[in-house]
Amino acid sequence: MAPYTIRKYQDQDREAVIDIFSKGLLTHVPSAFFHLLKQPRSILLLLSVPGALFLGSGSLLLFLLALPGLLVFLWMAARYPFKCYLSHALHTDFRDIRKSYLSDKGSCFWVAESEGQVVGMMCACPAQQGSREQKCLELLNLSVSPEYQGQGIAQSLIQTLFQFAQEQEYDAVVLNTICFNYPAQRVYEKMGFWKSHEAFDSLMWRLVAMPSFCYEYSVPSSL
Missing domain, CATH: 3.40.630.30 (Gcn5-related N-acetyltransferase (GNAT))
Structure with missing residues (x-):
């Protein structure tokens, strides 16, 4: 130790502090993503949208593409609040610590x-x-x-x-x-x-x- x-x-600590703050905040994104996946609204979204697209179009390819597209959407949704918090902090209190x-x-x-x-x-x-x-x-x-x-x-x-x-x-x-x-x-x-x-x-x-x-x-x- x-x-x-x-x-x-x-x-002179500013650069190191900003780096620790930014990286520490964004390390929560994977946990946020898995937390969001467990929510009833996310489960409903993942089940209903691909199924509705397949029933409406009859396209298996569209059905298969829908799921990864929705997962990307949920990843971005989980990441967005942390990115906004980081941007706000860097432009307010962390602008002049x-x-x-x-x-x-x-x-x-x-x-x-x-x-x-x-x-x-x-x-x-x-x-x-x-x-x-x-x-x-x-x-x-x-x-x-x-x-x-x-x-x-x-x-x-x-x-x-x-x-x-x-x-x-x-x-x-x-x-x-x-x-x-x-x-x-x-x-x-x-x-x-x-x-x-x-x-x-x-x-x-x-x-x-x-x-x-x-x-x-x-x-x-x-x-």
């Missing part, structure tokens, strides 16, 4: 560094909780390079965030993770998070039947 350190983001996360004491951006290389990242900012009375910090975009996973880096990043939340007198830490991201869910639950509810981040996620699991962690008082 290579030694690593957790530190705040620096401007320092301004977005390090210009206010209530936000922060950390990286994990091993042998001079950035291998993990995580950011956090005040949560938008509407009328909620608690002061909440939202954990965002936790990602570790695949070759460095399983070494406790994610847990160290989260522990750093807990310390930050306590120093900034937050009451709780909240986060959203996609419903089929089981490895992340196990890490969060191991670190003391509990699942509060399920929600769809937008209509786009609802259309592809991919809810987020919302987790919460109660920050211990520093007193």
Whole structure:
């Protein structure tokens, strides 16, 4: 296991951070595709469209071509929300990471560094909780390079965030993770998070039947 350190983001980290963020986000696409395949509407689509084309045209070739075409369509549908999220992030908060996360004491951006290389990242900012009375910090975009996973880096990043939340007198830490991201869910639950509810981040996620699991962690008082 290579030694690593957790530190705040620096401007020279940008290229590595964007690479980790982009690749980490898009690794969810295969799982999203298989999740989408299991949905009743997808099963109905895969069964009904080829059959209807065959009955309507009598063409076996059309029947055989319909299924792979529908699978490609479902792959693109599963990939689309992640591509949109990535594009939006790169044009908003990730466009100027320092301004977005390090210009206010209530936000922060950390990286994990091993042998001079950035291998993990995580950011956090005040949560938008509407009328909620608690002061909440939202954990965002936790990602570790695949070759460095399983070494406790994610847990160290989260522990750093807990310390930050306590120093900034937050009451709780909240986060959203996609419903089929089981490895992340196990890490969060191991670190003391509990699942509060399920929600769809937008209509786009609802259309592809991919809810987020919302987790919460109660920050211990520093007193």
